[in-house]
Amino acid sequence: MSLLIKNVLLDGRRCNILVRDERFVCLDAAESAEAEKVLDAGGAAILPAFYNTHTHAAMTLLRGYGDDNPLHVWLEEYVWPYEDKLTAADIRRGSELALKEMIATGTVFFSDMYFDIDETIAAVQESGIRAAIGITVMDYHPKALRDEKARKVREWRDTDRLQLTVAPHAIYTVGRETLISSARLARENGRKIHIHLSETAKEVQDCIAQTGMTPVRYLDSIGILGSDVIAAHCVHVDKEEWDILAGRGVTVSHCPCSNMKLGSGRFPYELAIASGVRVTLGTDGCSSNNNLDMREEMKIAALLAKVTGDTALLSAPQVLQWATRNGAEAFGYDAGVIAEGKLADAILVSMDGPKMQPCHNLISNWVYSADSSCIKHVICNGKILL
Amino acid sequence: MSLLIKNVLLDGRRCNILVRDERFVCLDAAESAEAEKVLDAGGAAILPAFYNTHTHAAMTLLRGYGDDNPLHVWLEEYVWPYEDKLTAADIRRGSELALKEMIATGTVFFSDMYFDIDETIAAVQESGIRAAIGITVMDYHPKALRDEKARKVREWRDTDRLQLTVAPHAIYTVGRETLISSARLARENGRKIHIHLSETAKEVQDCIAQTGMTPVRYLDSIGILGSDVIAAHCVHVDKEEWDILAGRGVTVSHCPCSNMKLGSGRFPYELAIASGVRVTLGTDGCSSNNNLDMREEMKIAALLAKVTGDTALLSAPQVLQWATRNGAEAFGYDAGVIAEGKLADAILVSMDGPKMQPCHNLISNWVYSADSSCIKHVICNGKILL
Numbered sequence: 001m002s003l004l005i006k007n008v009l010l011d012g013r014r015c016n017i018l019v020r021d022e023r024f025v026c027l028d029a030a031e032s033a034e035a036e037k038v039l040d041a042g043g044a045a046i047l048p049a050f051y052n053t054h055t056h057a058a059m060t061l062l063r064g065y066g067d068d069n070p071l072h073v074w075l076e077e078y079v080w081p082y083e084d085k086l087t088a089a090d091i092r093r094g095s096e097l098a099l100k101e102m103i104a105t106g107t108v109f110f111s112d113m114y115f116d117i118d119e120t121i122a123a124v125q126e127s128g129i130r131a132a133i134g135i136t137v138m139d140y141h142p143k144a145l146r147d148e149k150a151r152k153v154r155e156w157r158d159t160d161r162l163q164l165t166v167a168p169h170a171i172y173t174v175g176r177e178t179l180i181s182s183a184r185l186a187r188e189n190g191r192k193i194h195i196h197l198s199e200t201a202k203e204v205q206d207c208i209a210q211t212g213m214t215p216v217r218y219l220d221s222i223g224i225l226g227s228d229v230i231a232a233h234c235v236h237v238d239k240e241e242w243d244i245l246a247g248r249g250v251t252v253s254h255c256p257c258s259n260m261k262l263g264s265g266r267f268p269y270e271l272a273i274a275s276g277v278r279v280t281l282g283t284d285g286c287s288s289n290n291n292l293d294m295r296e297e298m299k300i301a302a303l304l305a306k307v308t309g310d311t312a313l314l315s316a317p318q319v320l321q322w323a324t325r326n327g328a329e330a331f332g333y334d335a336g337v338i339a340e341g342k343l344a345d346a347i348l349v350s351m352d353g354p355k356m357q358p359c360h361n362l363i364s365n366w367v368y369s370a371d372s373s374c375i376k377h378v379i380c381n382g383k384i385l386l
Numbered sequence: 387m388s389l390l391i392k393n394v395l396l397d398g399r400r401c402n403i404l405v406r407d408e409r410f411v412c413l414d415a416a417e418s419a420e421a422e423k424v425l426d427a428g429g430a431a432i433l434p435a436f437y438n439t440h441t442h443a444a445m446t447l448l449r450g451y452g453d454d455n456p457l458h459v460w461l462e463e464y465v466w467p468y469e470d471k472l473t474a475a476d477i478r479r480g481s482e483l484a485l486k487e488m489i490a491t492g493t494v495f496f497s498d499m500y501f502d503i504d505e506t507i508a509a510v511q512e513s514g515i516r517a518a519i520g521i522t523v524m525d526y527h528p529k530a531l532r533d534e535k536a537r538k539v540r541e542w543r544d545t546d547r548l549q550l551t552v553a554p555h556a557i558y559t560v561g562r563e564t565l566i567s568s569a570r571l572a573r574e575n576g577r578k579i580h581i582h583l584s585e586t587a588k589e590v591q592d593c594i595a596q597t598g599m600t601p602v603r604y605l606d607s608i609g610i611l612g613s614d615v616i617a618a619h620c621v622h623v624d625k626e627e628w629d630i631l632a633g634r635g636v637t638v639s640h641c642p643c644s645n646m647k648l649g650s651g652r653f654p655y656e657l658a659i660a661s662g663v664r665v666t667l668g669t670d671g672c673s674s675n676n677n678l679d680m681r682e683e684m685k686i687a688a689l690l691a692k693v694t695g696d697t698a699l700l701s702a703p704q705v706l707q708w709a710t711r712n713g714a715e716a717f718g719y720d721a722g723v724i725a726e727g728k729l730a731d732a733i734l735v736s737m738d739g740p741k742m743q744p745c746h747n748l749i750s751n752w753v754y755s756a757d758s759s760c761i762k763h764v765i766c767n768g769k770i771l772l
Contacts, residue, residue: 063743064750068701101740104759260689261754263697290754291741300686303646304693311649315454354487355677355758357449364450368647368676372741373490373759 003344003382004035009045009351010338012362017046019344022160022382027340039384044348044376045362048320048336049108050294051327054194054232054253054282056114057123058094060101061086062287071262079287091116095123098292103129105293105372106347108380109327111230111253111282113167113194124162128385130345132331134167134194137182139175153189161381163191163331165230170196171215172203176222183224192228192331195219198241199233200264216241225250230330232282233258234272235265242268242275251278251330254322256301258284269305269314280327281319298323298367316367348377389730389768390421395431395737396724398748403432405730408546408768413726425770430734430762431748434706434722435494436680437713440580440618440639440668442500443509444480446487447472448673457648465673477502481509484678489515491679491758492733494766495713497616497639497668499553499580510548514771516731518717520553520580523568525561539575547767549577549717551616556582557593557601562608569610578614578717581605584627585619586650602627611636616716618668619644620658621651628654628661637664637716640708642687644670655691655700666713667705684709684753702753734763 003019010017010027018029026033066078086094091114102110112120113134124131135149156164166186168174174182186193198204198215207215216237219225227249234252237245245252254267272279281301283292298319305314325336328345335343351359355369366374378386389405396403396413404415412419452464472480477500488496498506499520510517521535542550552572554560560568572579584590584601593601602623605611613635620638623631631638640653658665667687669678684705691700711722714731721729737745741755752760764772 060740061744062746063755064745064747067747067750067754068698071697074697097740097743104740257689260693261697263692263695265695266693286755290750291756293741293757296682296685296757299682300689303643303686304690306649307646307652307690309649309651311457311460311647312454354446354483354490355679357483358447359450360448361450361453364453364676368453369449369672370677371679371682371757371759373757 001037001382002035003037003039003384004029004033005039005041005046005348006031007043008041008348009043014043019379019382022343024338024340024342024344027338039377041348041376042350044350046338046346046348047366048324048338049345049347049378049380050106050323051280051331051336052102052107052110052283052292052294053230053251053280053327053330054255054284055098055110055112055292056285057098057110057112057120058086058091058114058116059285059287060098060292061090061094062285063290065287067290086115088116088119092119092123095120098286099123099127099129101292103127103378103385104375105291105295106375106378107292107294108345108378108385109331109333111165111194111331113169121162128383129380130161130333132163132165132192132194134165137166137168137178138173139178140173150185153185153191165192165194167194170199170203171207171218179219179224180222186228192230193224194230195232197231197234198236199259201236204236214238214241216244220244220248230280232284233264235259235267237268237271239271242271242277246275246277251280251326253280253282254301255282255284256304257297258288260300260304261288266304266307270310273314278326278330279322280330281323293372294323295366295370295372302367316361316363320363320367344379344382346379347375349374350376387423387768388421389423389425389770390415390419391425391427391432391734392417393429394427394734395429400429405765405768408729410724410726410728410730413724425763427734427762428736430736432724432732432734433752434710434724435731435733435764435766436492436709437666437717437722438488438493438496438669438678438680439616439637439666439713439716440641440670441484441496441498441678442671443484443496443498443506444472444477444500444502445671445673446484446678447476447480448671449676451673453676472501474502474505478505478509481506484672485509485513485515487678489513489764489771490761491677491681492761492764493678493680494731494764494771495717495719497551497580497717499555507548514769515766516547516719518549518551518578518580520551523552523554523564524559525564526559536571539571539577551578551580553580556585556589557604558589565605565610566608573614578616579610580616581618583617583620584622585645587622590622600624600627602630606630606634616666618670619650621645621653623654623657625657628657628663632661632663637666637712639666639668640687641668641670642690643683644674646686646690647674652690652693656696659700664712664716665708666716667709679758680709681752681756681758688753702747702749706749706753730765730768732765733761734765735760736762
């Protein structure tokens, strides 16, 4: 299967881009190049599509449910009772709604952590986008369920669009032994490990009280941290811990909207960037955001970085890299940049609307000014999804 | 002129809304009601349109110009040299671009402060939206220009969509005598006063060094503060100053994106809300935002309020009121709510897209999840602009 994207703006010039099967094969093709399918971009800019590295897709069903309450009221009176009632069919519908929004907003990959994952997997397979679906591990799960999950981790075969991850939920829901056995199961089967980490000040205080260590040090002391770990949030992480995360090659999924909406705090951008750790972006679930829009997430990250006074901290190109290439690399996809040989994941952004004009700087416009109304097309794995 | 908006969602129920001339006359009209024009909303929700209380419309021309630099580099090497070259024709084009974006994103009013205001006024007159155009006063302006501006303030006649304001730029560009004479000129002619106030920590420190007082106390000591004052930013304002602002009836224009991008700091939501002061929302100019999208501004305000830990601070309905009704009231328009007898300013938001589904809470969806792609129509002063 081949696709010719005609009249597209790349690095400031008009060109024609040839895609064959799943990859960009030529960024400077002739207008007359042969292809089974031709897409006229009409002068739209091609940009890397988003990799959302931390979400709970089916929680789209809880969008706007119980907002603006104290945290414990929101959790105890809204989120948990609602989740208790969710059926497998609900998870399917919630995942489908999430996928519809992701595609409309330019996302071609998400890393998920939730329940009834077969439903989410089925929705992803139909959708055409990529995903890393986490098998959630919690200590309260009965042994039979844990055994079933372990069997799935061993038997599952990844495809070009779908991988399974092992997702021990967090240090406060998964004990030492289960953390260790989860990580072993993941590593024996070549799966990534997806975990919430140091999201709140309370998590850190409780961990110190129980283990004498902060969460990052605790996980490191039991051998969990490695280059196969994607740690979501990492809001309350000190300088030395950042060096530990960077040294172990951990990927951090920064979720600014969620950290703000849930009052978790400001991500320590200065420390994270100085440590050299790989940072990616995630929207978290819709109940704490309330959308899955990675463009908005980029802007909010870049602004939250600057609010304390350093207007040069976290530039537009850097946050775009967090939201695209860093996420692709973390999950092992040869994608995230528009380059020959790379997987053909991309969005086409119209330059016609007022939000993209004038164009002193395309990336600045995209990060700080645009919204999903600017997105004309979304391409994943060489196929046009929007 | 009459307009029937059919099949529209208002407060959770479907209805037909009749507009006559500039006002809503019936929120529960018959589907067969006579009207010169009929708009089928197709089940879209009707919500108040935005009042953007602080911007510099023509600066849309600087969108993305010199981003992510240290503040002084951005100002000295980018913004000021660029502004020096702007012609009246540029101001016209920049204003037109701004108006196009405002209408596309649901804004029907803006309070402006810039140069060559006749160009912006002409663009507003053509656009169909409302504006309060500030005549900028700075001490470096020659006397002839100041005299010309004063004459304009005296001779100008407001219309239903256009008013002139007097805009002494800030305490660091306008000295004591000019502040006093500007305020007198405004008050003798029934005009609002639009000023930047306590935007940065440096402004406060310099003011204390020069006057022995903080900016709010200084302005109060010379009689500037009153219910006709719209003060933009107010980031560095202490508890007692908030009580002064509230006591004098000052309106505050909060500009979260700008405060974050320029590293000015987090607006003290707790103090502002506790004081009872009227808070409104502004986008500031495009070079420090980089758009004029009030929906995004609402979300970022509501998140920035919560980041320090109080998840109930600045709810979605409250920030929507800041962005609509409070702005209308501050500038004397009988608008900002969808009610019989009120001026017919409104937007119609499609419920069909994924960002508005499910709908546990319409206002939450609008504030935290939507974007301009959800806006189907924009109505100002009874006329359909989009």
